[in-house]
Amino acid sequence: MGSAKQHDNDLFEYLLRLGDDRLILGHRLSEWCGHGPMLEEDIALSNIALDNVGQAISLLQLAGEIEGKGRSEDDLAYFRETIDYRNLMLLEQPNGDFAHTLVRQFFFDVYSYYTYLALEKSLHEGLGAIAVKSLREATYHLRHSREWILRLGDGTEESHRRTQVAVNHLWPFTGEMFEADEIDERLTAQGIAADLKKIQLDWRKVVNETLAEATLEKPEDRFLPGGSRQGKHTEHLGFILSEMQILPRSYPDAGW
Amino acid sequence: MTTSTSMRLSPEGILELLNEVQDPEIPVISVVELGVVRKVEIEADQIIVTMTPTYSGCPAMRVMEQDVVAKLLEHGMTNVRIQTVLSPPWTTDWLSDEAREKLRKYGIAPPGKVPKAHLDPFRKKSEIVACPLCESTDTKLTSEFGSTACKAFYHCNACSQPFEQFKCI
Structure with missing residues (x-):
């Protein structure tokens, strides 16, 4: 226990979780490019996709450095299988309609905002620098998705109905966001990782208040089994990876 | 050489x-x-x-x-x-007055100094942005996400033209 090797492995795993969340969500959001319900939102979702993929690059790059086996961020993104991915199941769920995309986004944006807010003070210098930079972007993202939840929930009968359906459908995936394992516990105790218990309190407060303001009902707390941080996923991730990875796997070392 | x-x-x-x-x-x-x-x-x-x-x-x-x-x-x-390097994080406060003036002449509203409230996701943005075309401050934010990551979309109520702002961050 407490060996340098275990510490590096913990940190590598933790950075994969942070990086994979943003890579998979970024990929999902990029599917809206050219299909947005209006030009401004098409552009907004594509911008947010870029920010997320950009943050994933920084996080996976650092993960590769810590692992020390010479893997780059591209190696980690393109040459791992579903079982090696550590993203939350929420983020691999299909886009559905605009309400589904925005509810998924809002649930994650609140989580991401408070995660970065905590990681700004991380005792790991490299991770802290990524957090300081990303927090500014996450602030823009959260303002965007939160305003949409208010507008859609407290909007027309149809927008309210669709948003409530999305909230009900996605709520069971939010339980695993706060499931801390030994890696989280060790790194939190060392002042490196964000404390999931604290993030859960902030997340619940913001989500509950926003849903109430948007005249949406908070579903009962019935959650699906978690395990994505250990490599368990829904069937959707395989389809994402096959699309995302086909080019580098078909033409290894292809460059622009 | x-x-x-x-x-x-x-x-x-x-x-x-x-x-x-x-x-x-x-x-x-x-x-x-x-x-x-x-x-x-x-x-x-x-x-x-x-x-x-x-x-x-x-x-x-x-x-x-x-x-x-x-x-x-x-x-x-x-x-x-x-x-x-990522730290210190890039901020529009680093743009010189000269650079801001170049942006305005090019048709992009320059960023103001970054207000604290800007980094609060629960507050609406209340920044006053002047239209780079007619200089009116009667403008409306259309979207915080523009044609590039660093810009936002605005609409000028005075001259009815859309324009972009180099957003504060």
Whole structure:
């Protein structure tokens, strides 16, 4: 226990979780490019996709450095299988309609905002620098998705109905966001990782208040089994990876 | 070429040279004015250019790096390394008044100083943005996300024109 090797492995795993969340969500959001319900939102979702993929690059790059086996961020993104991915199941769920995309986004944006807010003070210098930079972007993202939840929930009968359906459908995936394992516990105790218990309190407060303001009902707390941080996923991730990875796997070392 | 190269080989001289490299998406301000090029150092025979991204996912970053390398190559400097740093994070507060004026003339409303409330996701933005075309402050935010990561969409109620703002961050 407490060996340098275990510490590096913990940190590598933790950075994969942070990086994979943003890579998979970024990929999902990029599917809206050219299909947005209006030009401004098409552009907004594509911008947010870029920010997320950009943050994933920084996080996976650092993960590769810590692992020390010479893997780059591209190696980690393109040459791992579903079982090696550590993203939350929420983020691999299909886009559905605009309400589904925005509810998924809002649930994650609140989580991401408070995660970065905590990681700004991380005792790991490299991770802290990524957090300081990303927090500014996450602030823009959260303002965007939160305003949409208010507008859609407290909007027309149809927008309210669709948003409530999305909230009900996605709520069971939010339980695993706060499931801390030994890696989280060790790194939190060392002042490196964000404390999931604290993030859960902030997340619940913001989500509950926003849903109430948007005249949406908070579903009962019935959650699906978690395990994505250990490599368990829904069937959707395989389809994402096959699309995302086909080019580098078909033409290894292809460059622009 | 060798003499002119060695004349330029001070970090300040190189920085001056890089001031000729334009932002590929806003070709009226340079990568130095934008604050993306942070510093130039010379170690042994190598020129190290430290750069920082505007936004994590800005697709223009790679182009800017290539343009920096190409500019130095043009002047005979072949041993160049680009080093990326994230801290301190890039902010629009680094844009000089001169750079802001160039943006305005180009049709992009320059950013104001970054207000604290801006970094609060639960508050609506209340920044007053003047139209770069008619200077009216009767403008409305259309979307916080514009044609590039660093810009927002606005509409001018006075002259009925849409315009972009270089958003504060």
